[in-house]
Amino acid sequence: MSKLKNYLESESKFAIIAGPCSLESREQLESILTSEEQLSFVRAGIFKMRTQAESFQGLGNAGLKIIKELKTKYDFSFVTEITDPRQAETLNEVVDVFQVGSRNMYNYDLLRELNAYGKPVLFKRAFSATVKEWLNACGYMPDLGEEKILLCERGIRTFETSTRNTLDINSVIYLKQNTKFKVIVDPSHGAGIAAMVGPLCHVAMAAGADGILVESHPNPAQALSDKDQQITPEELTHIRAQLTEIAKFYHKEVI
Numbered sequence: 001m002s003k004l005k006n007y008l009e010s011e012s013k014f015a016i017i018a019g020p021c022s023l024e025s026r027e028q029l030e031s032i033l034t035s036e037e038q039l040s041f042v043r044a045g046i047f048k049m050r051t052q053a054e055s056f057q058g059l060g061n062a063g064l065k066i067i068k069e070l071k072t073k074y075d076f077s078f079v080t081e082i083t084d085p086r087q088a089e090t091l092n093e094v095v096d097v098f099q100v101g102s103r104n105m106y107n108y109d110l111l112r113e114l115n116a117y118g119k120p121v122l123f124k125r126a127f128s129a130t131v132k133e134w135l136n137a138c139g140y141m142p143d144l145g146e147e148k149i150l151l152c153e154r155g156i157r158t159f160e161t162s163t164r165n166t167l168d169i170n171s172v173i174y175l176k177q178n179t180k181f182k183v184i185v186d187p188s189h190g191a192g193i194a195a196m197v198g199p200l201c202h203v204a205m206a207a208g209a210d211g212i213l214v215e216s217h218p219n220p221a222q223a224l225s226d227k228d229q230q231i232t233p234e235e236l237t238h239i240r241a242q243l244t245e246i247a248k249f250y251h252k253e254v255i
């Protein structure tokens, strides 16, 4: 059974999904794959939804080619954002888990399209969506349902400005207590500050989350997007070691 299928069927596994905000080059992703050998779920944005139109928009189709090549050499499940239903067919060739970003939680045509592929969807909460609206939006992916939709809490917009977003840890506990969905915490976008990622990963485990989505870059200062919130592969290795210890208390297995 593949690691991904095994994870979806288990209730006690805590997944570390990590990788750069944006795929920038083959070398960039390869350096993460070689320094974090245990990483089996890799994220990297190929089609980016940037707030400013002049910012880096991702490698697009050139990025797909890089992932195809790396998959022949390394064993990992790939998570990347789909921003338009017209990308579905080509992305389907390399993607193991489709990510729907915050800005697209209400894009019901995109959500409907994903039913056809039968692959799991990492479904991010919109900045200002209530949990009820988020759960209602899941209704557009009836063929995936609770087994294949992974809800991702990535922080919401509040009156607070000291951090990029306010990670709504309540939503994680609420969803774990009231639904059967797997819940993933994204501390990178949740705080927007690299130094806060480690502590928030601990909080995610305590809240009962089923995993974390973390942005990691070999050289965060040079990142083409979200440079303030990306951690180095060494920091990621350290967080994995800490979570592996903490997981014993919660009877979870970090994968």
Ligand code: PEP
Binding pocket: 021, 045, 049, 100, 101, 102, 103, 124, 154, 189
């Ligand atoms: C991302 O994960 O890179 C991303 C763009 O996240 P969000 O949709 O939460 O802003």
Ligand code: MN
Binding pocket: 021, 022, 189, 215, 225, 226
């Ligand atoms: Mn990002």
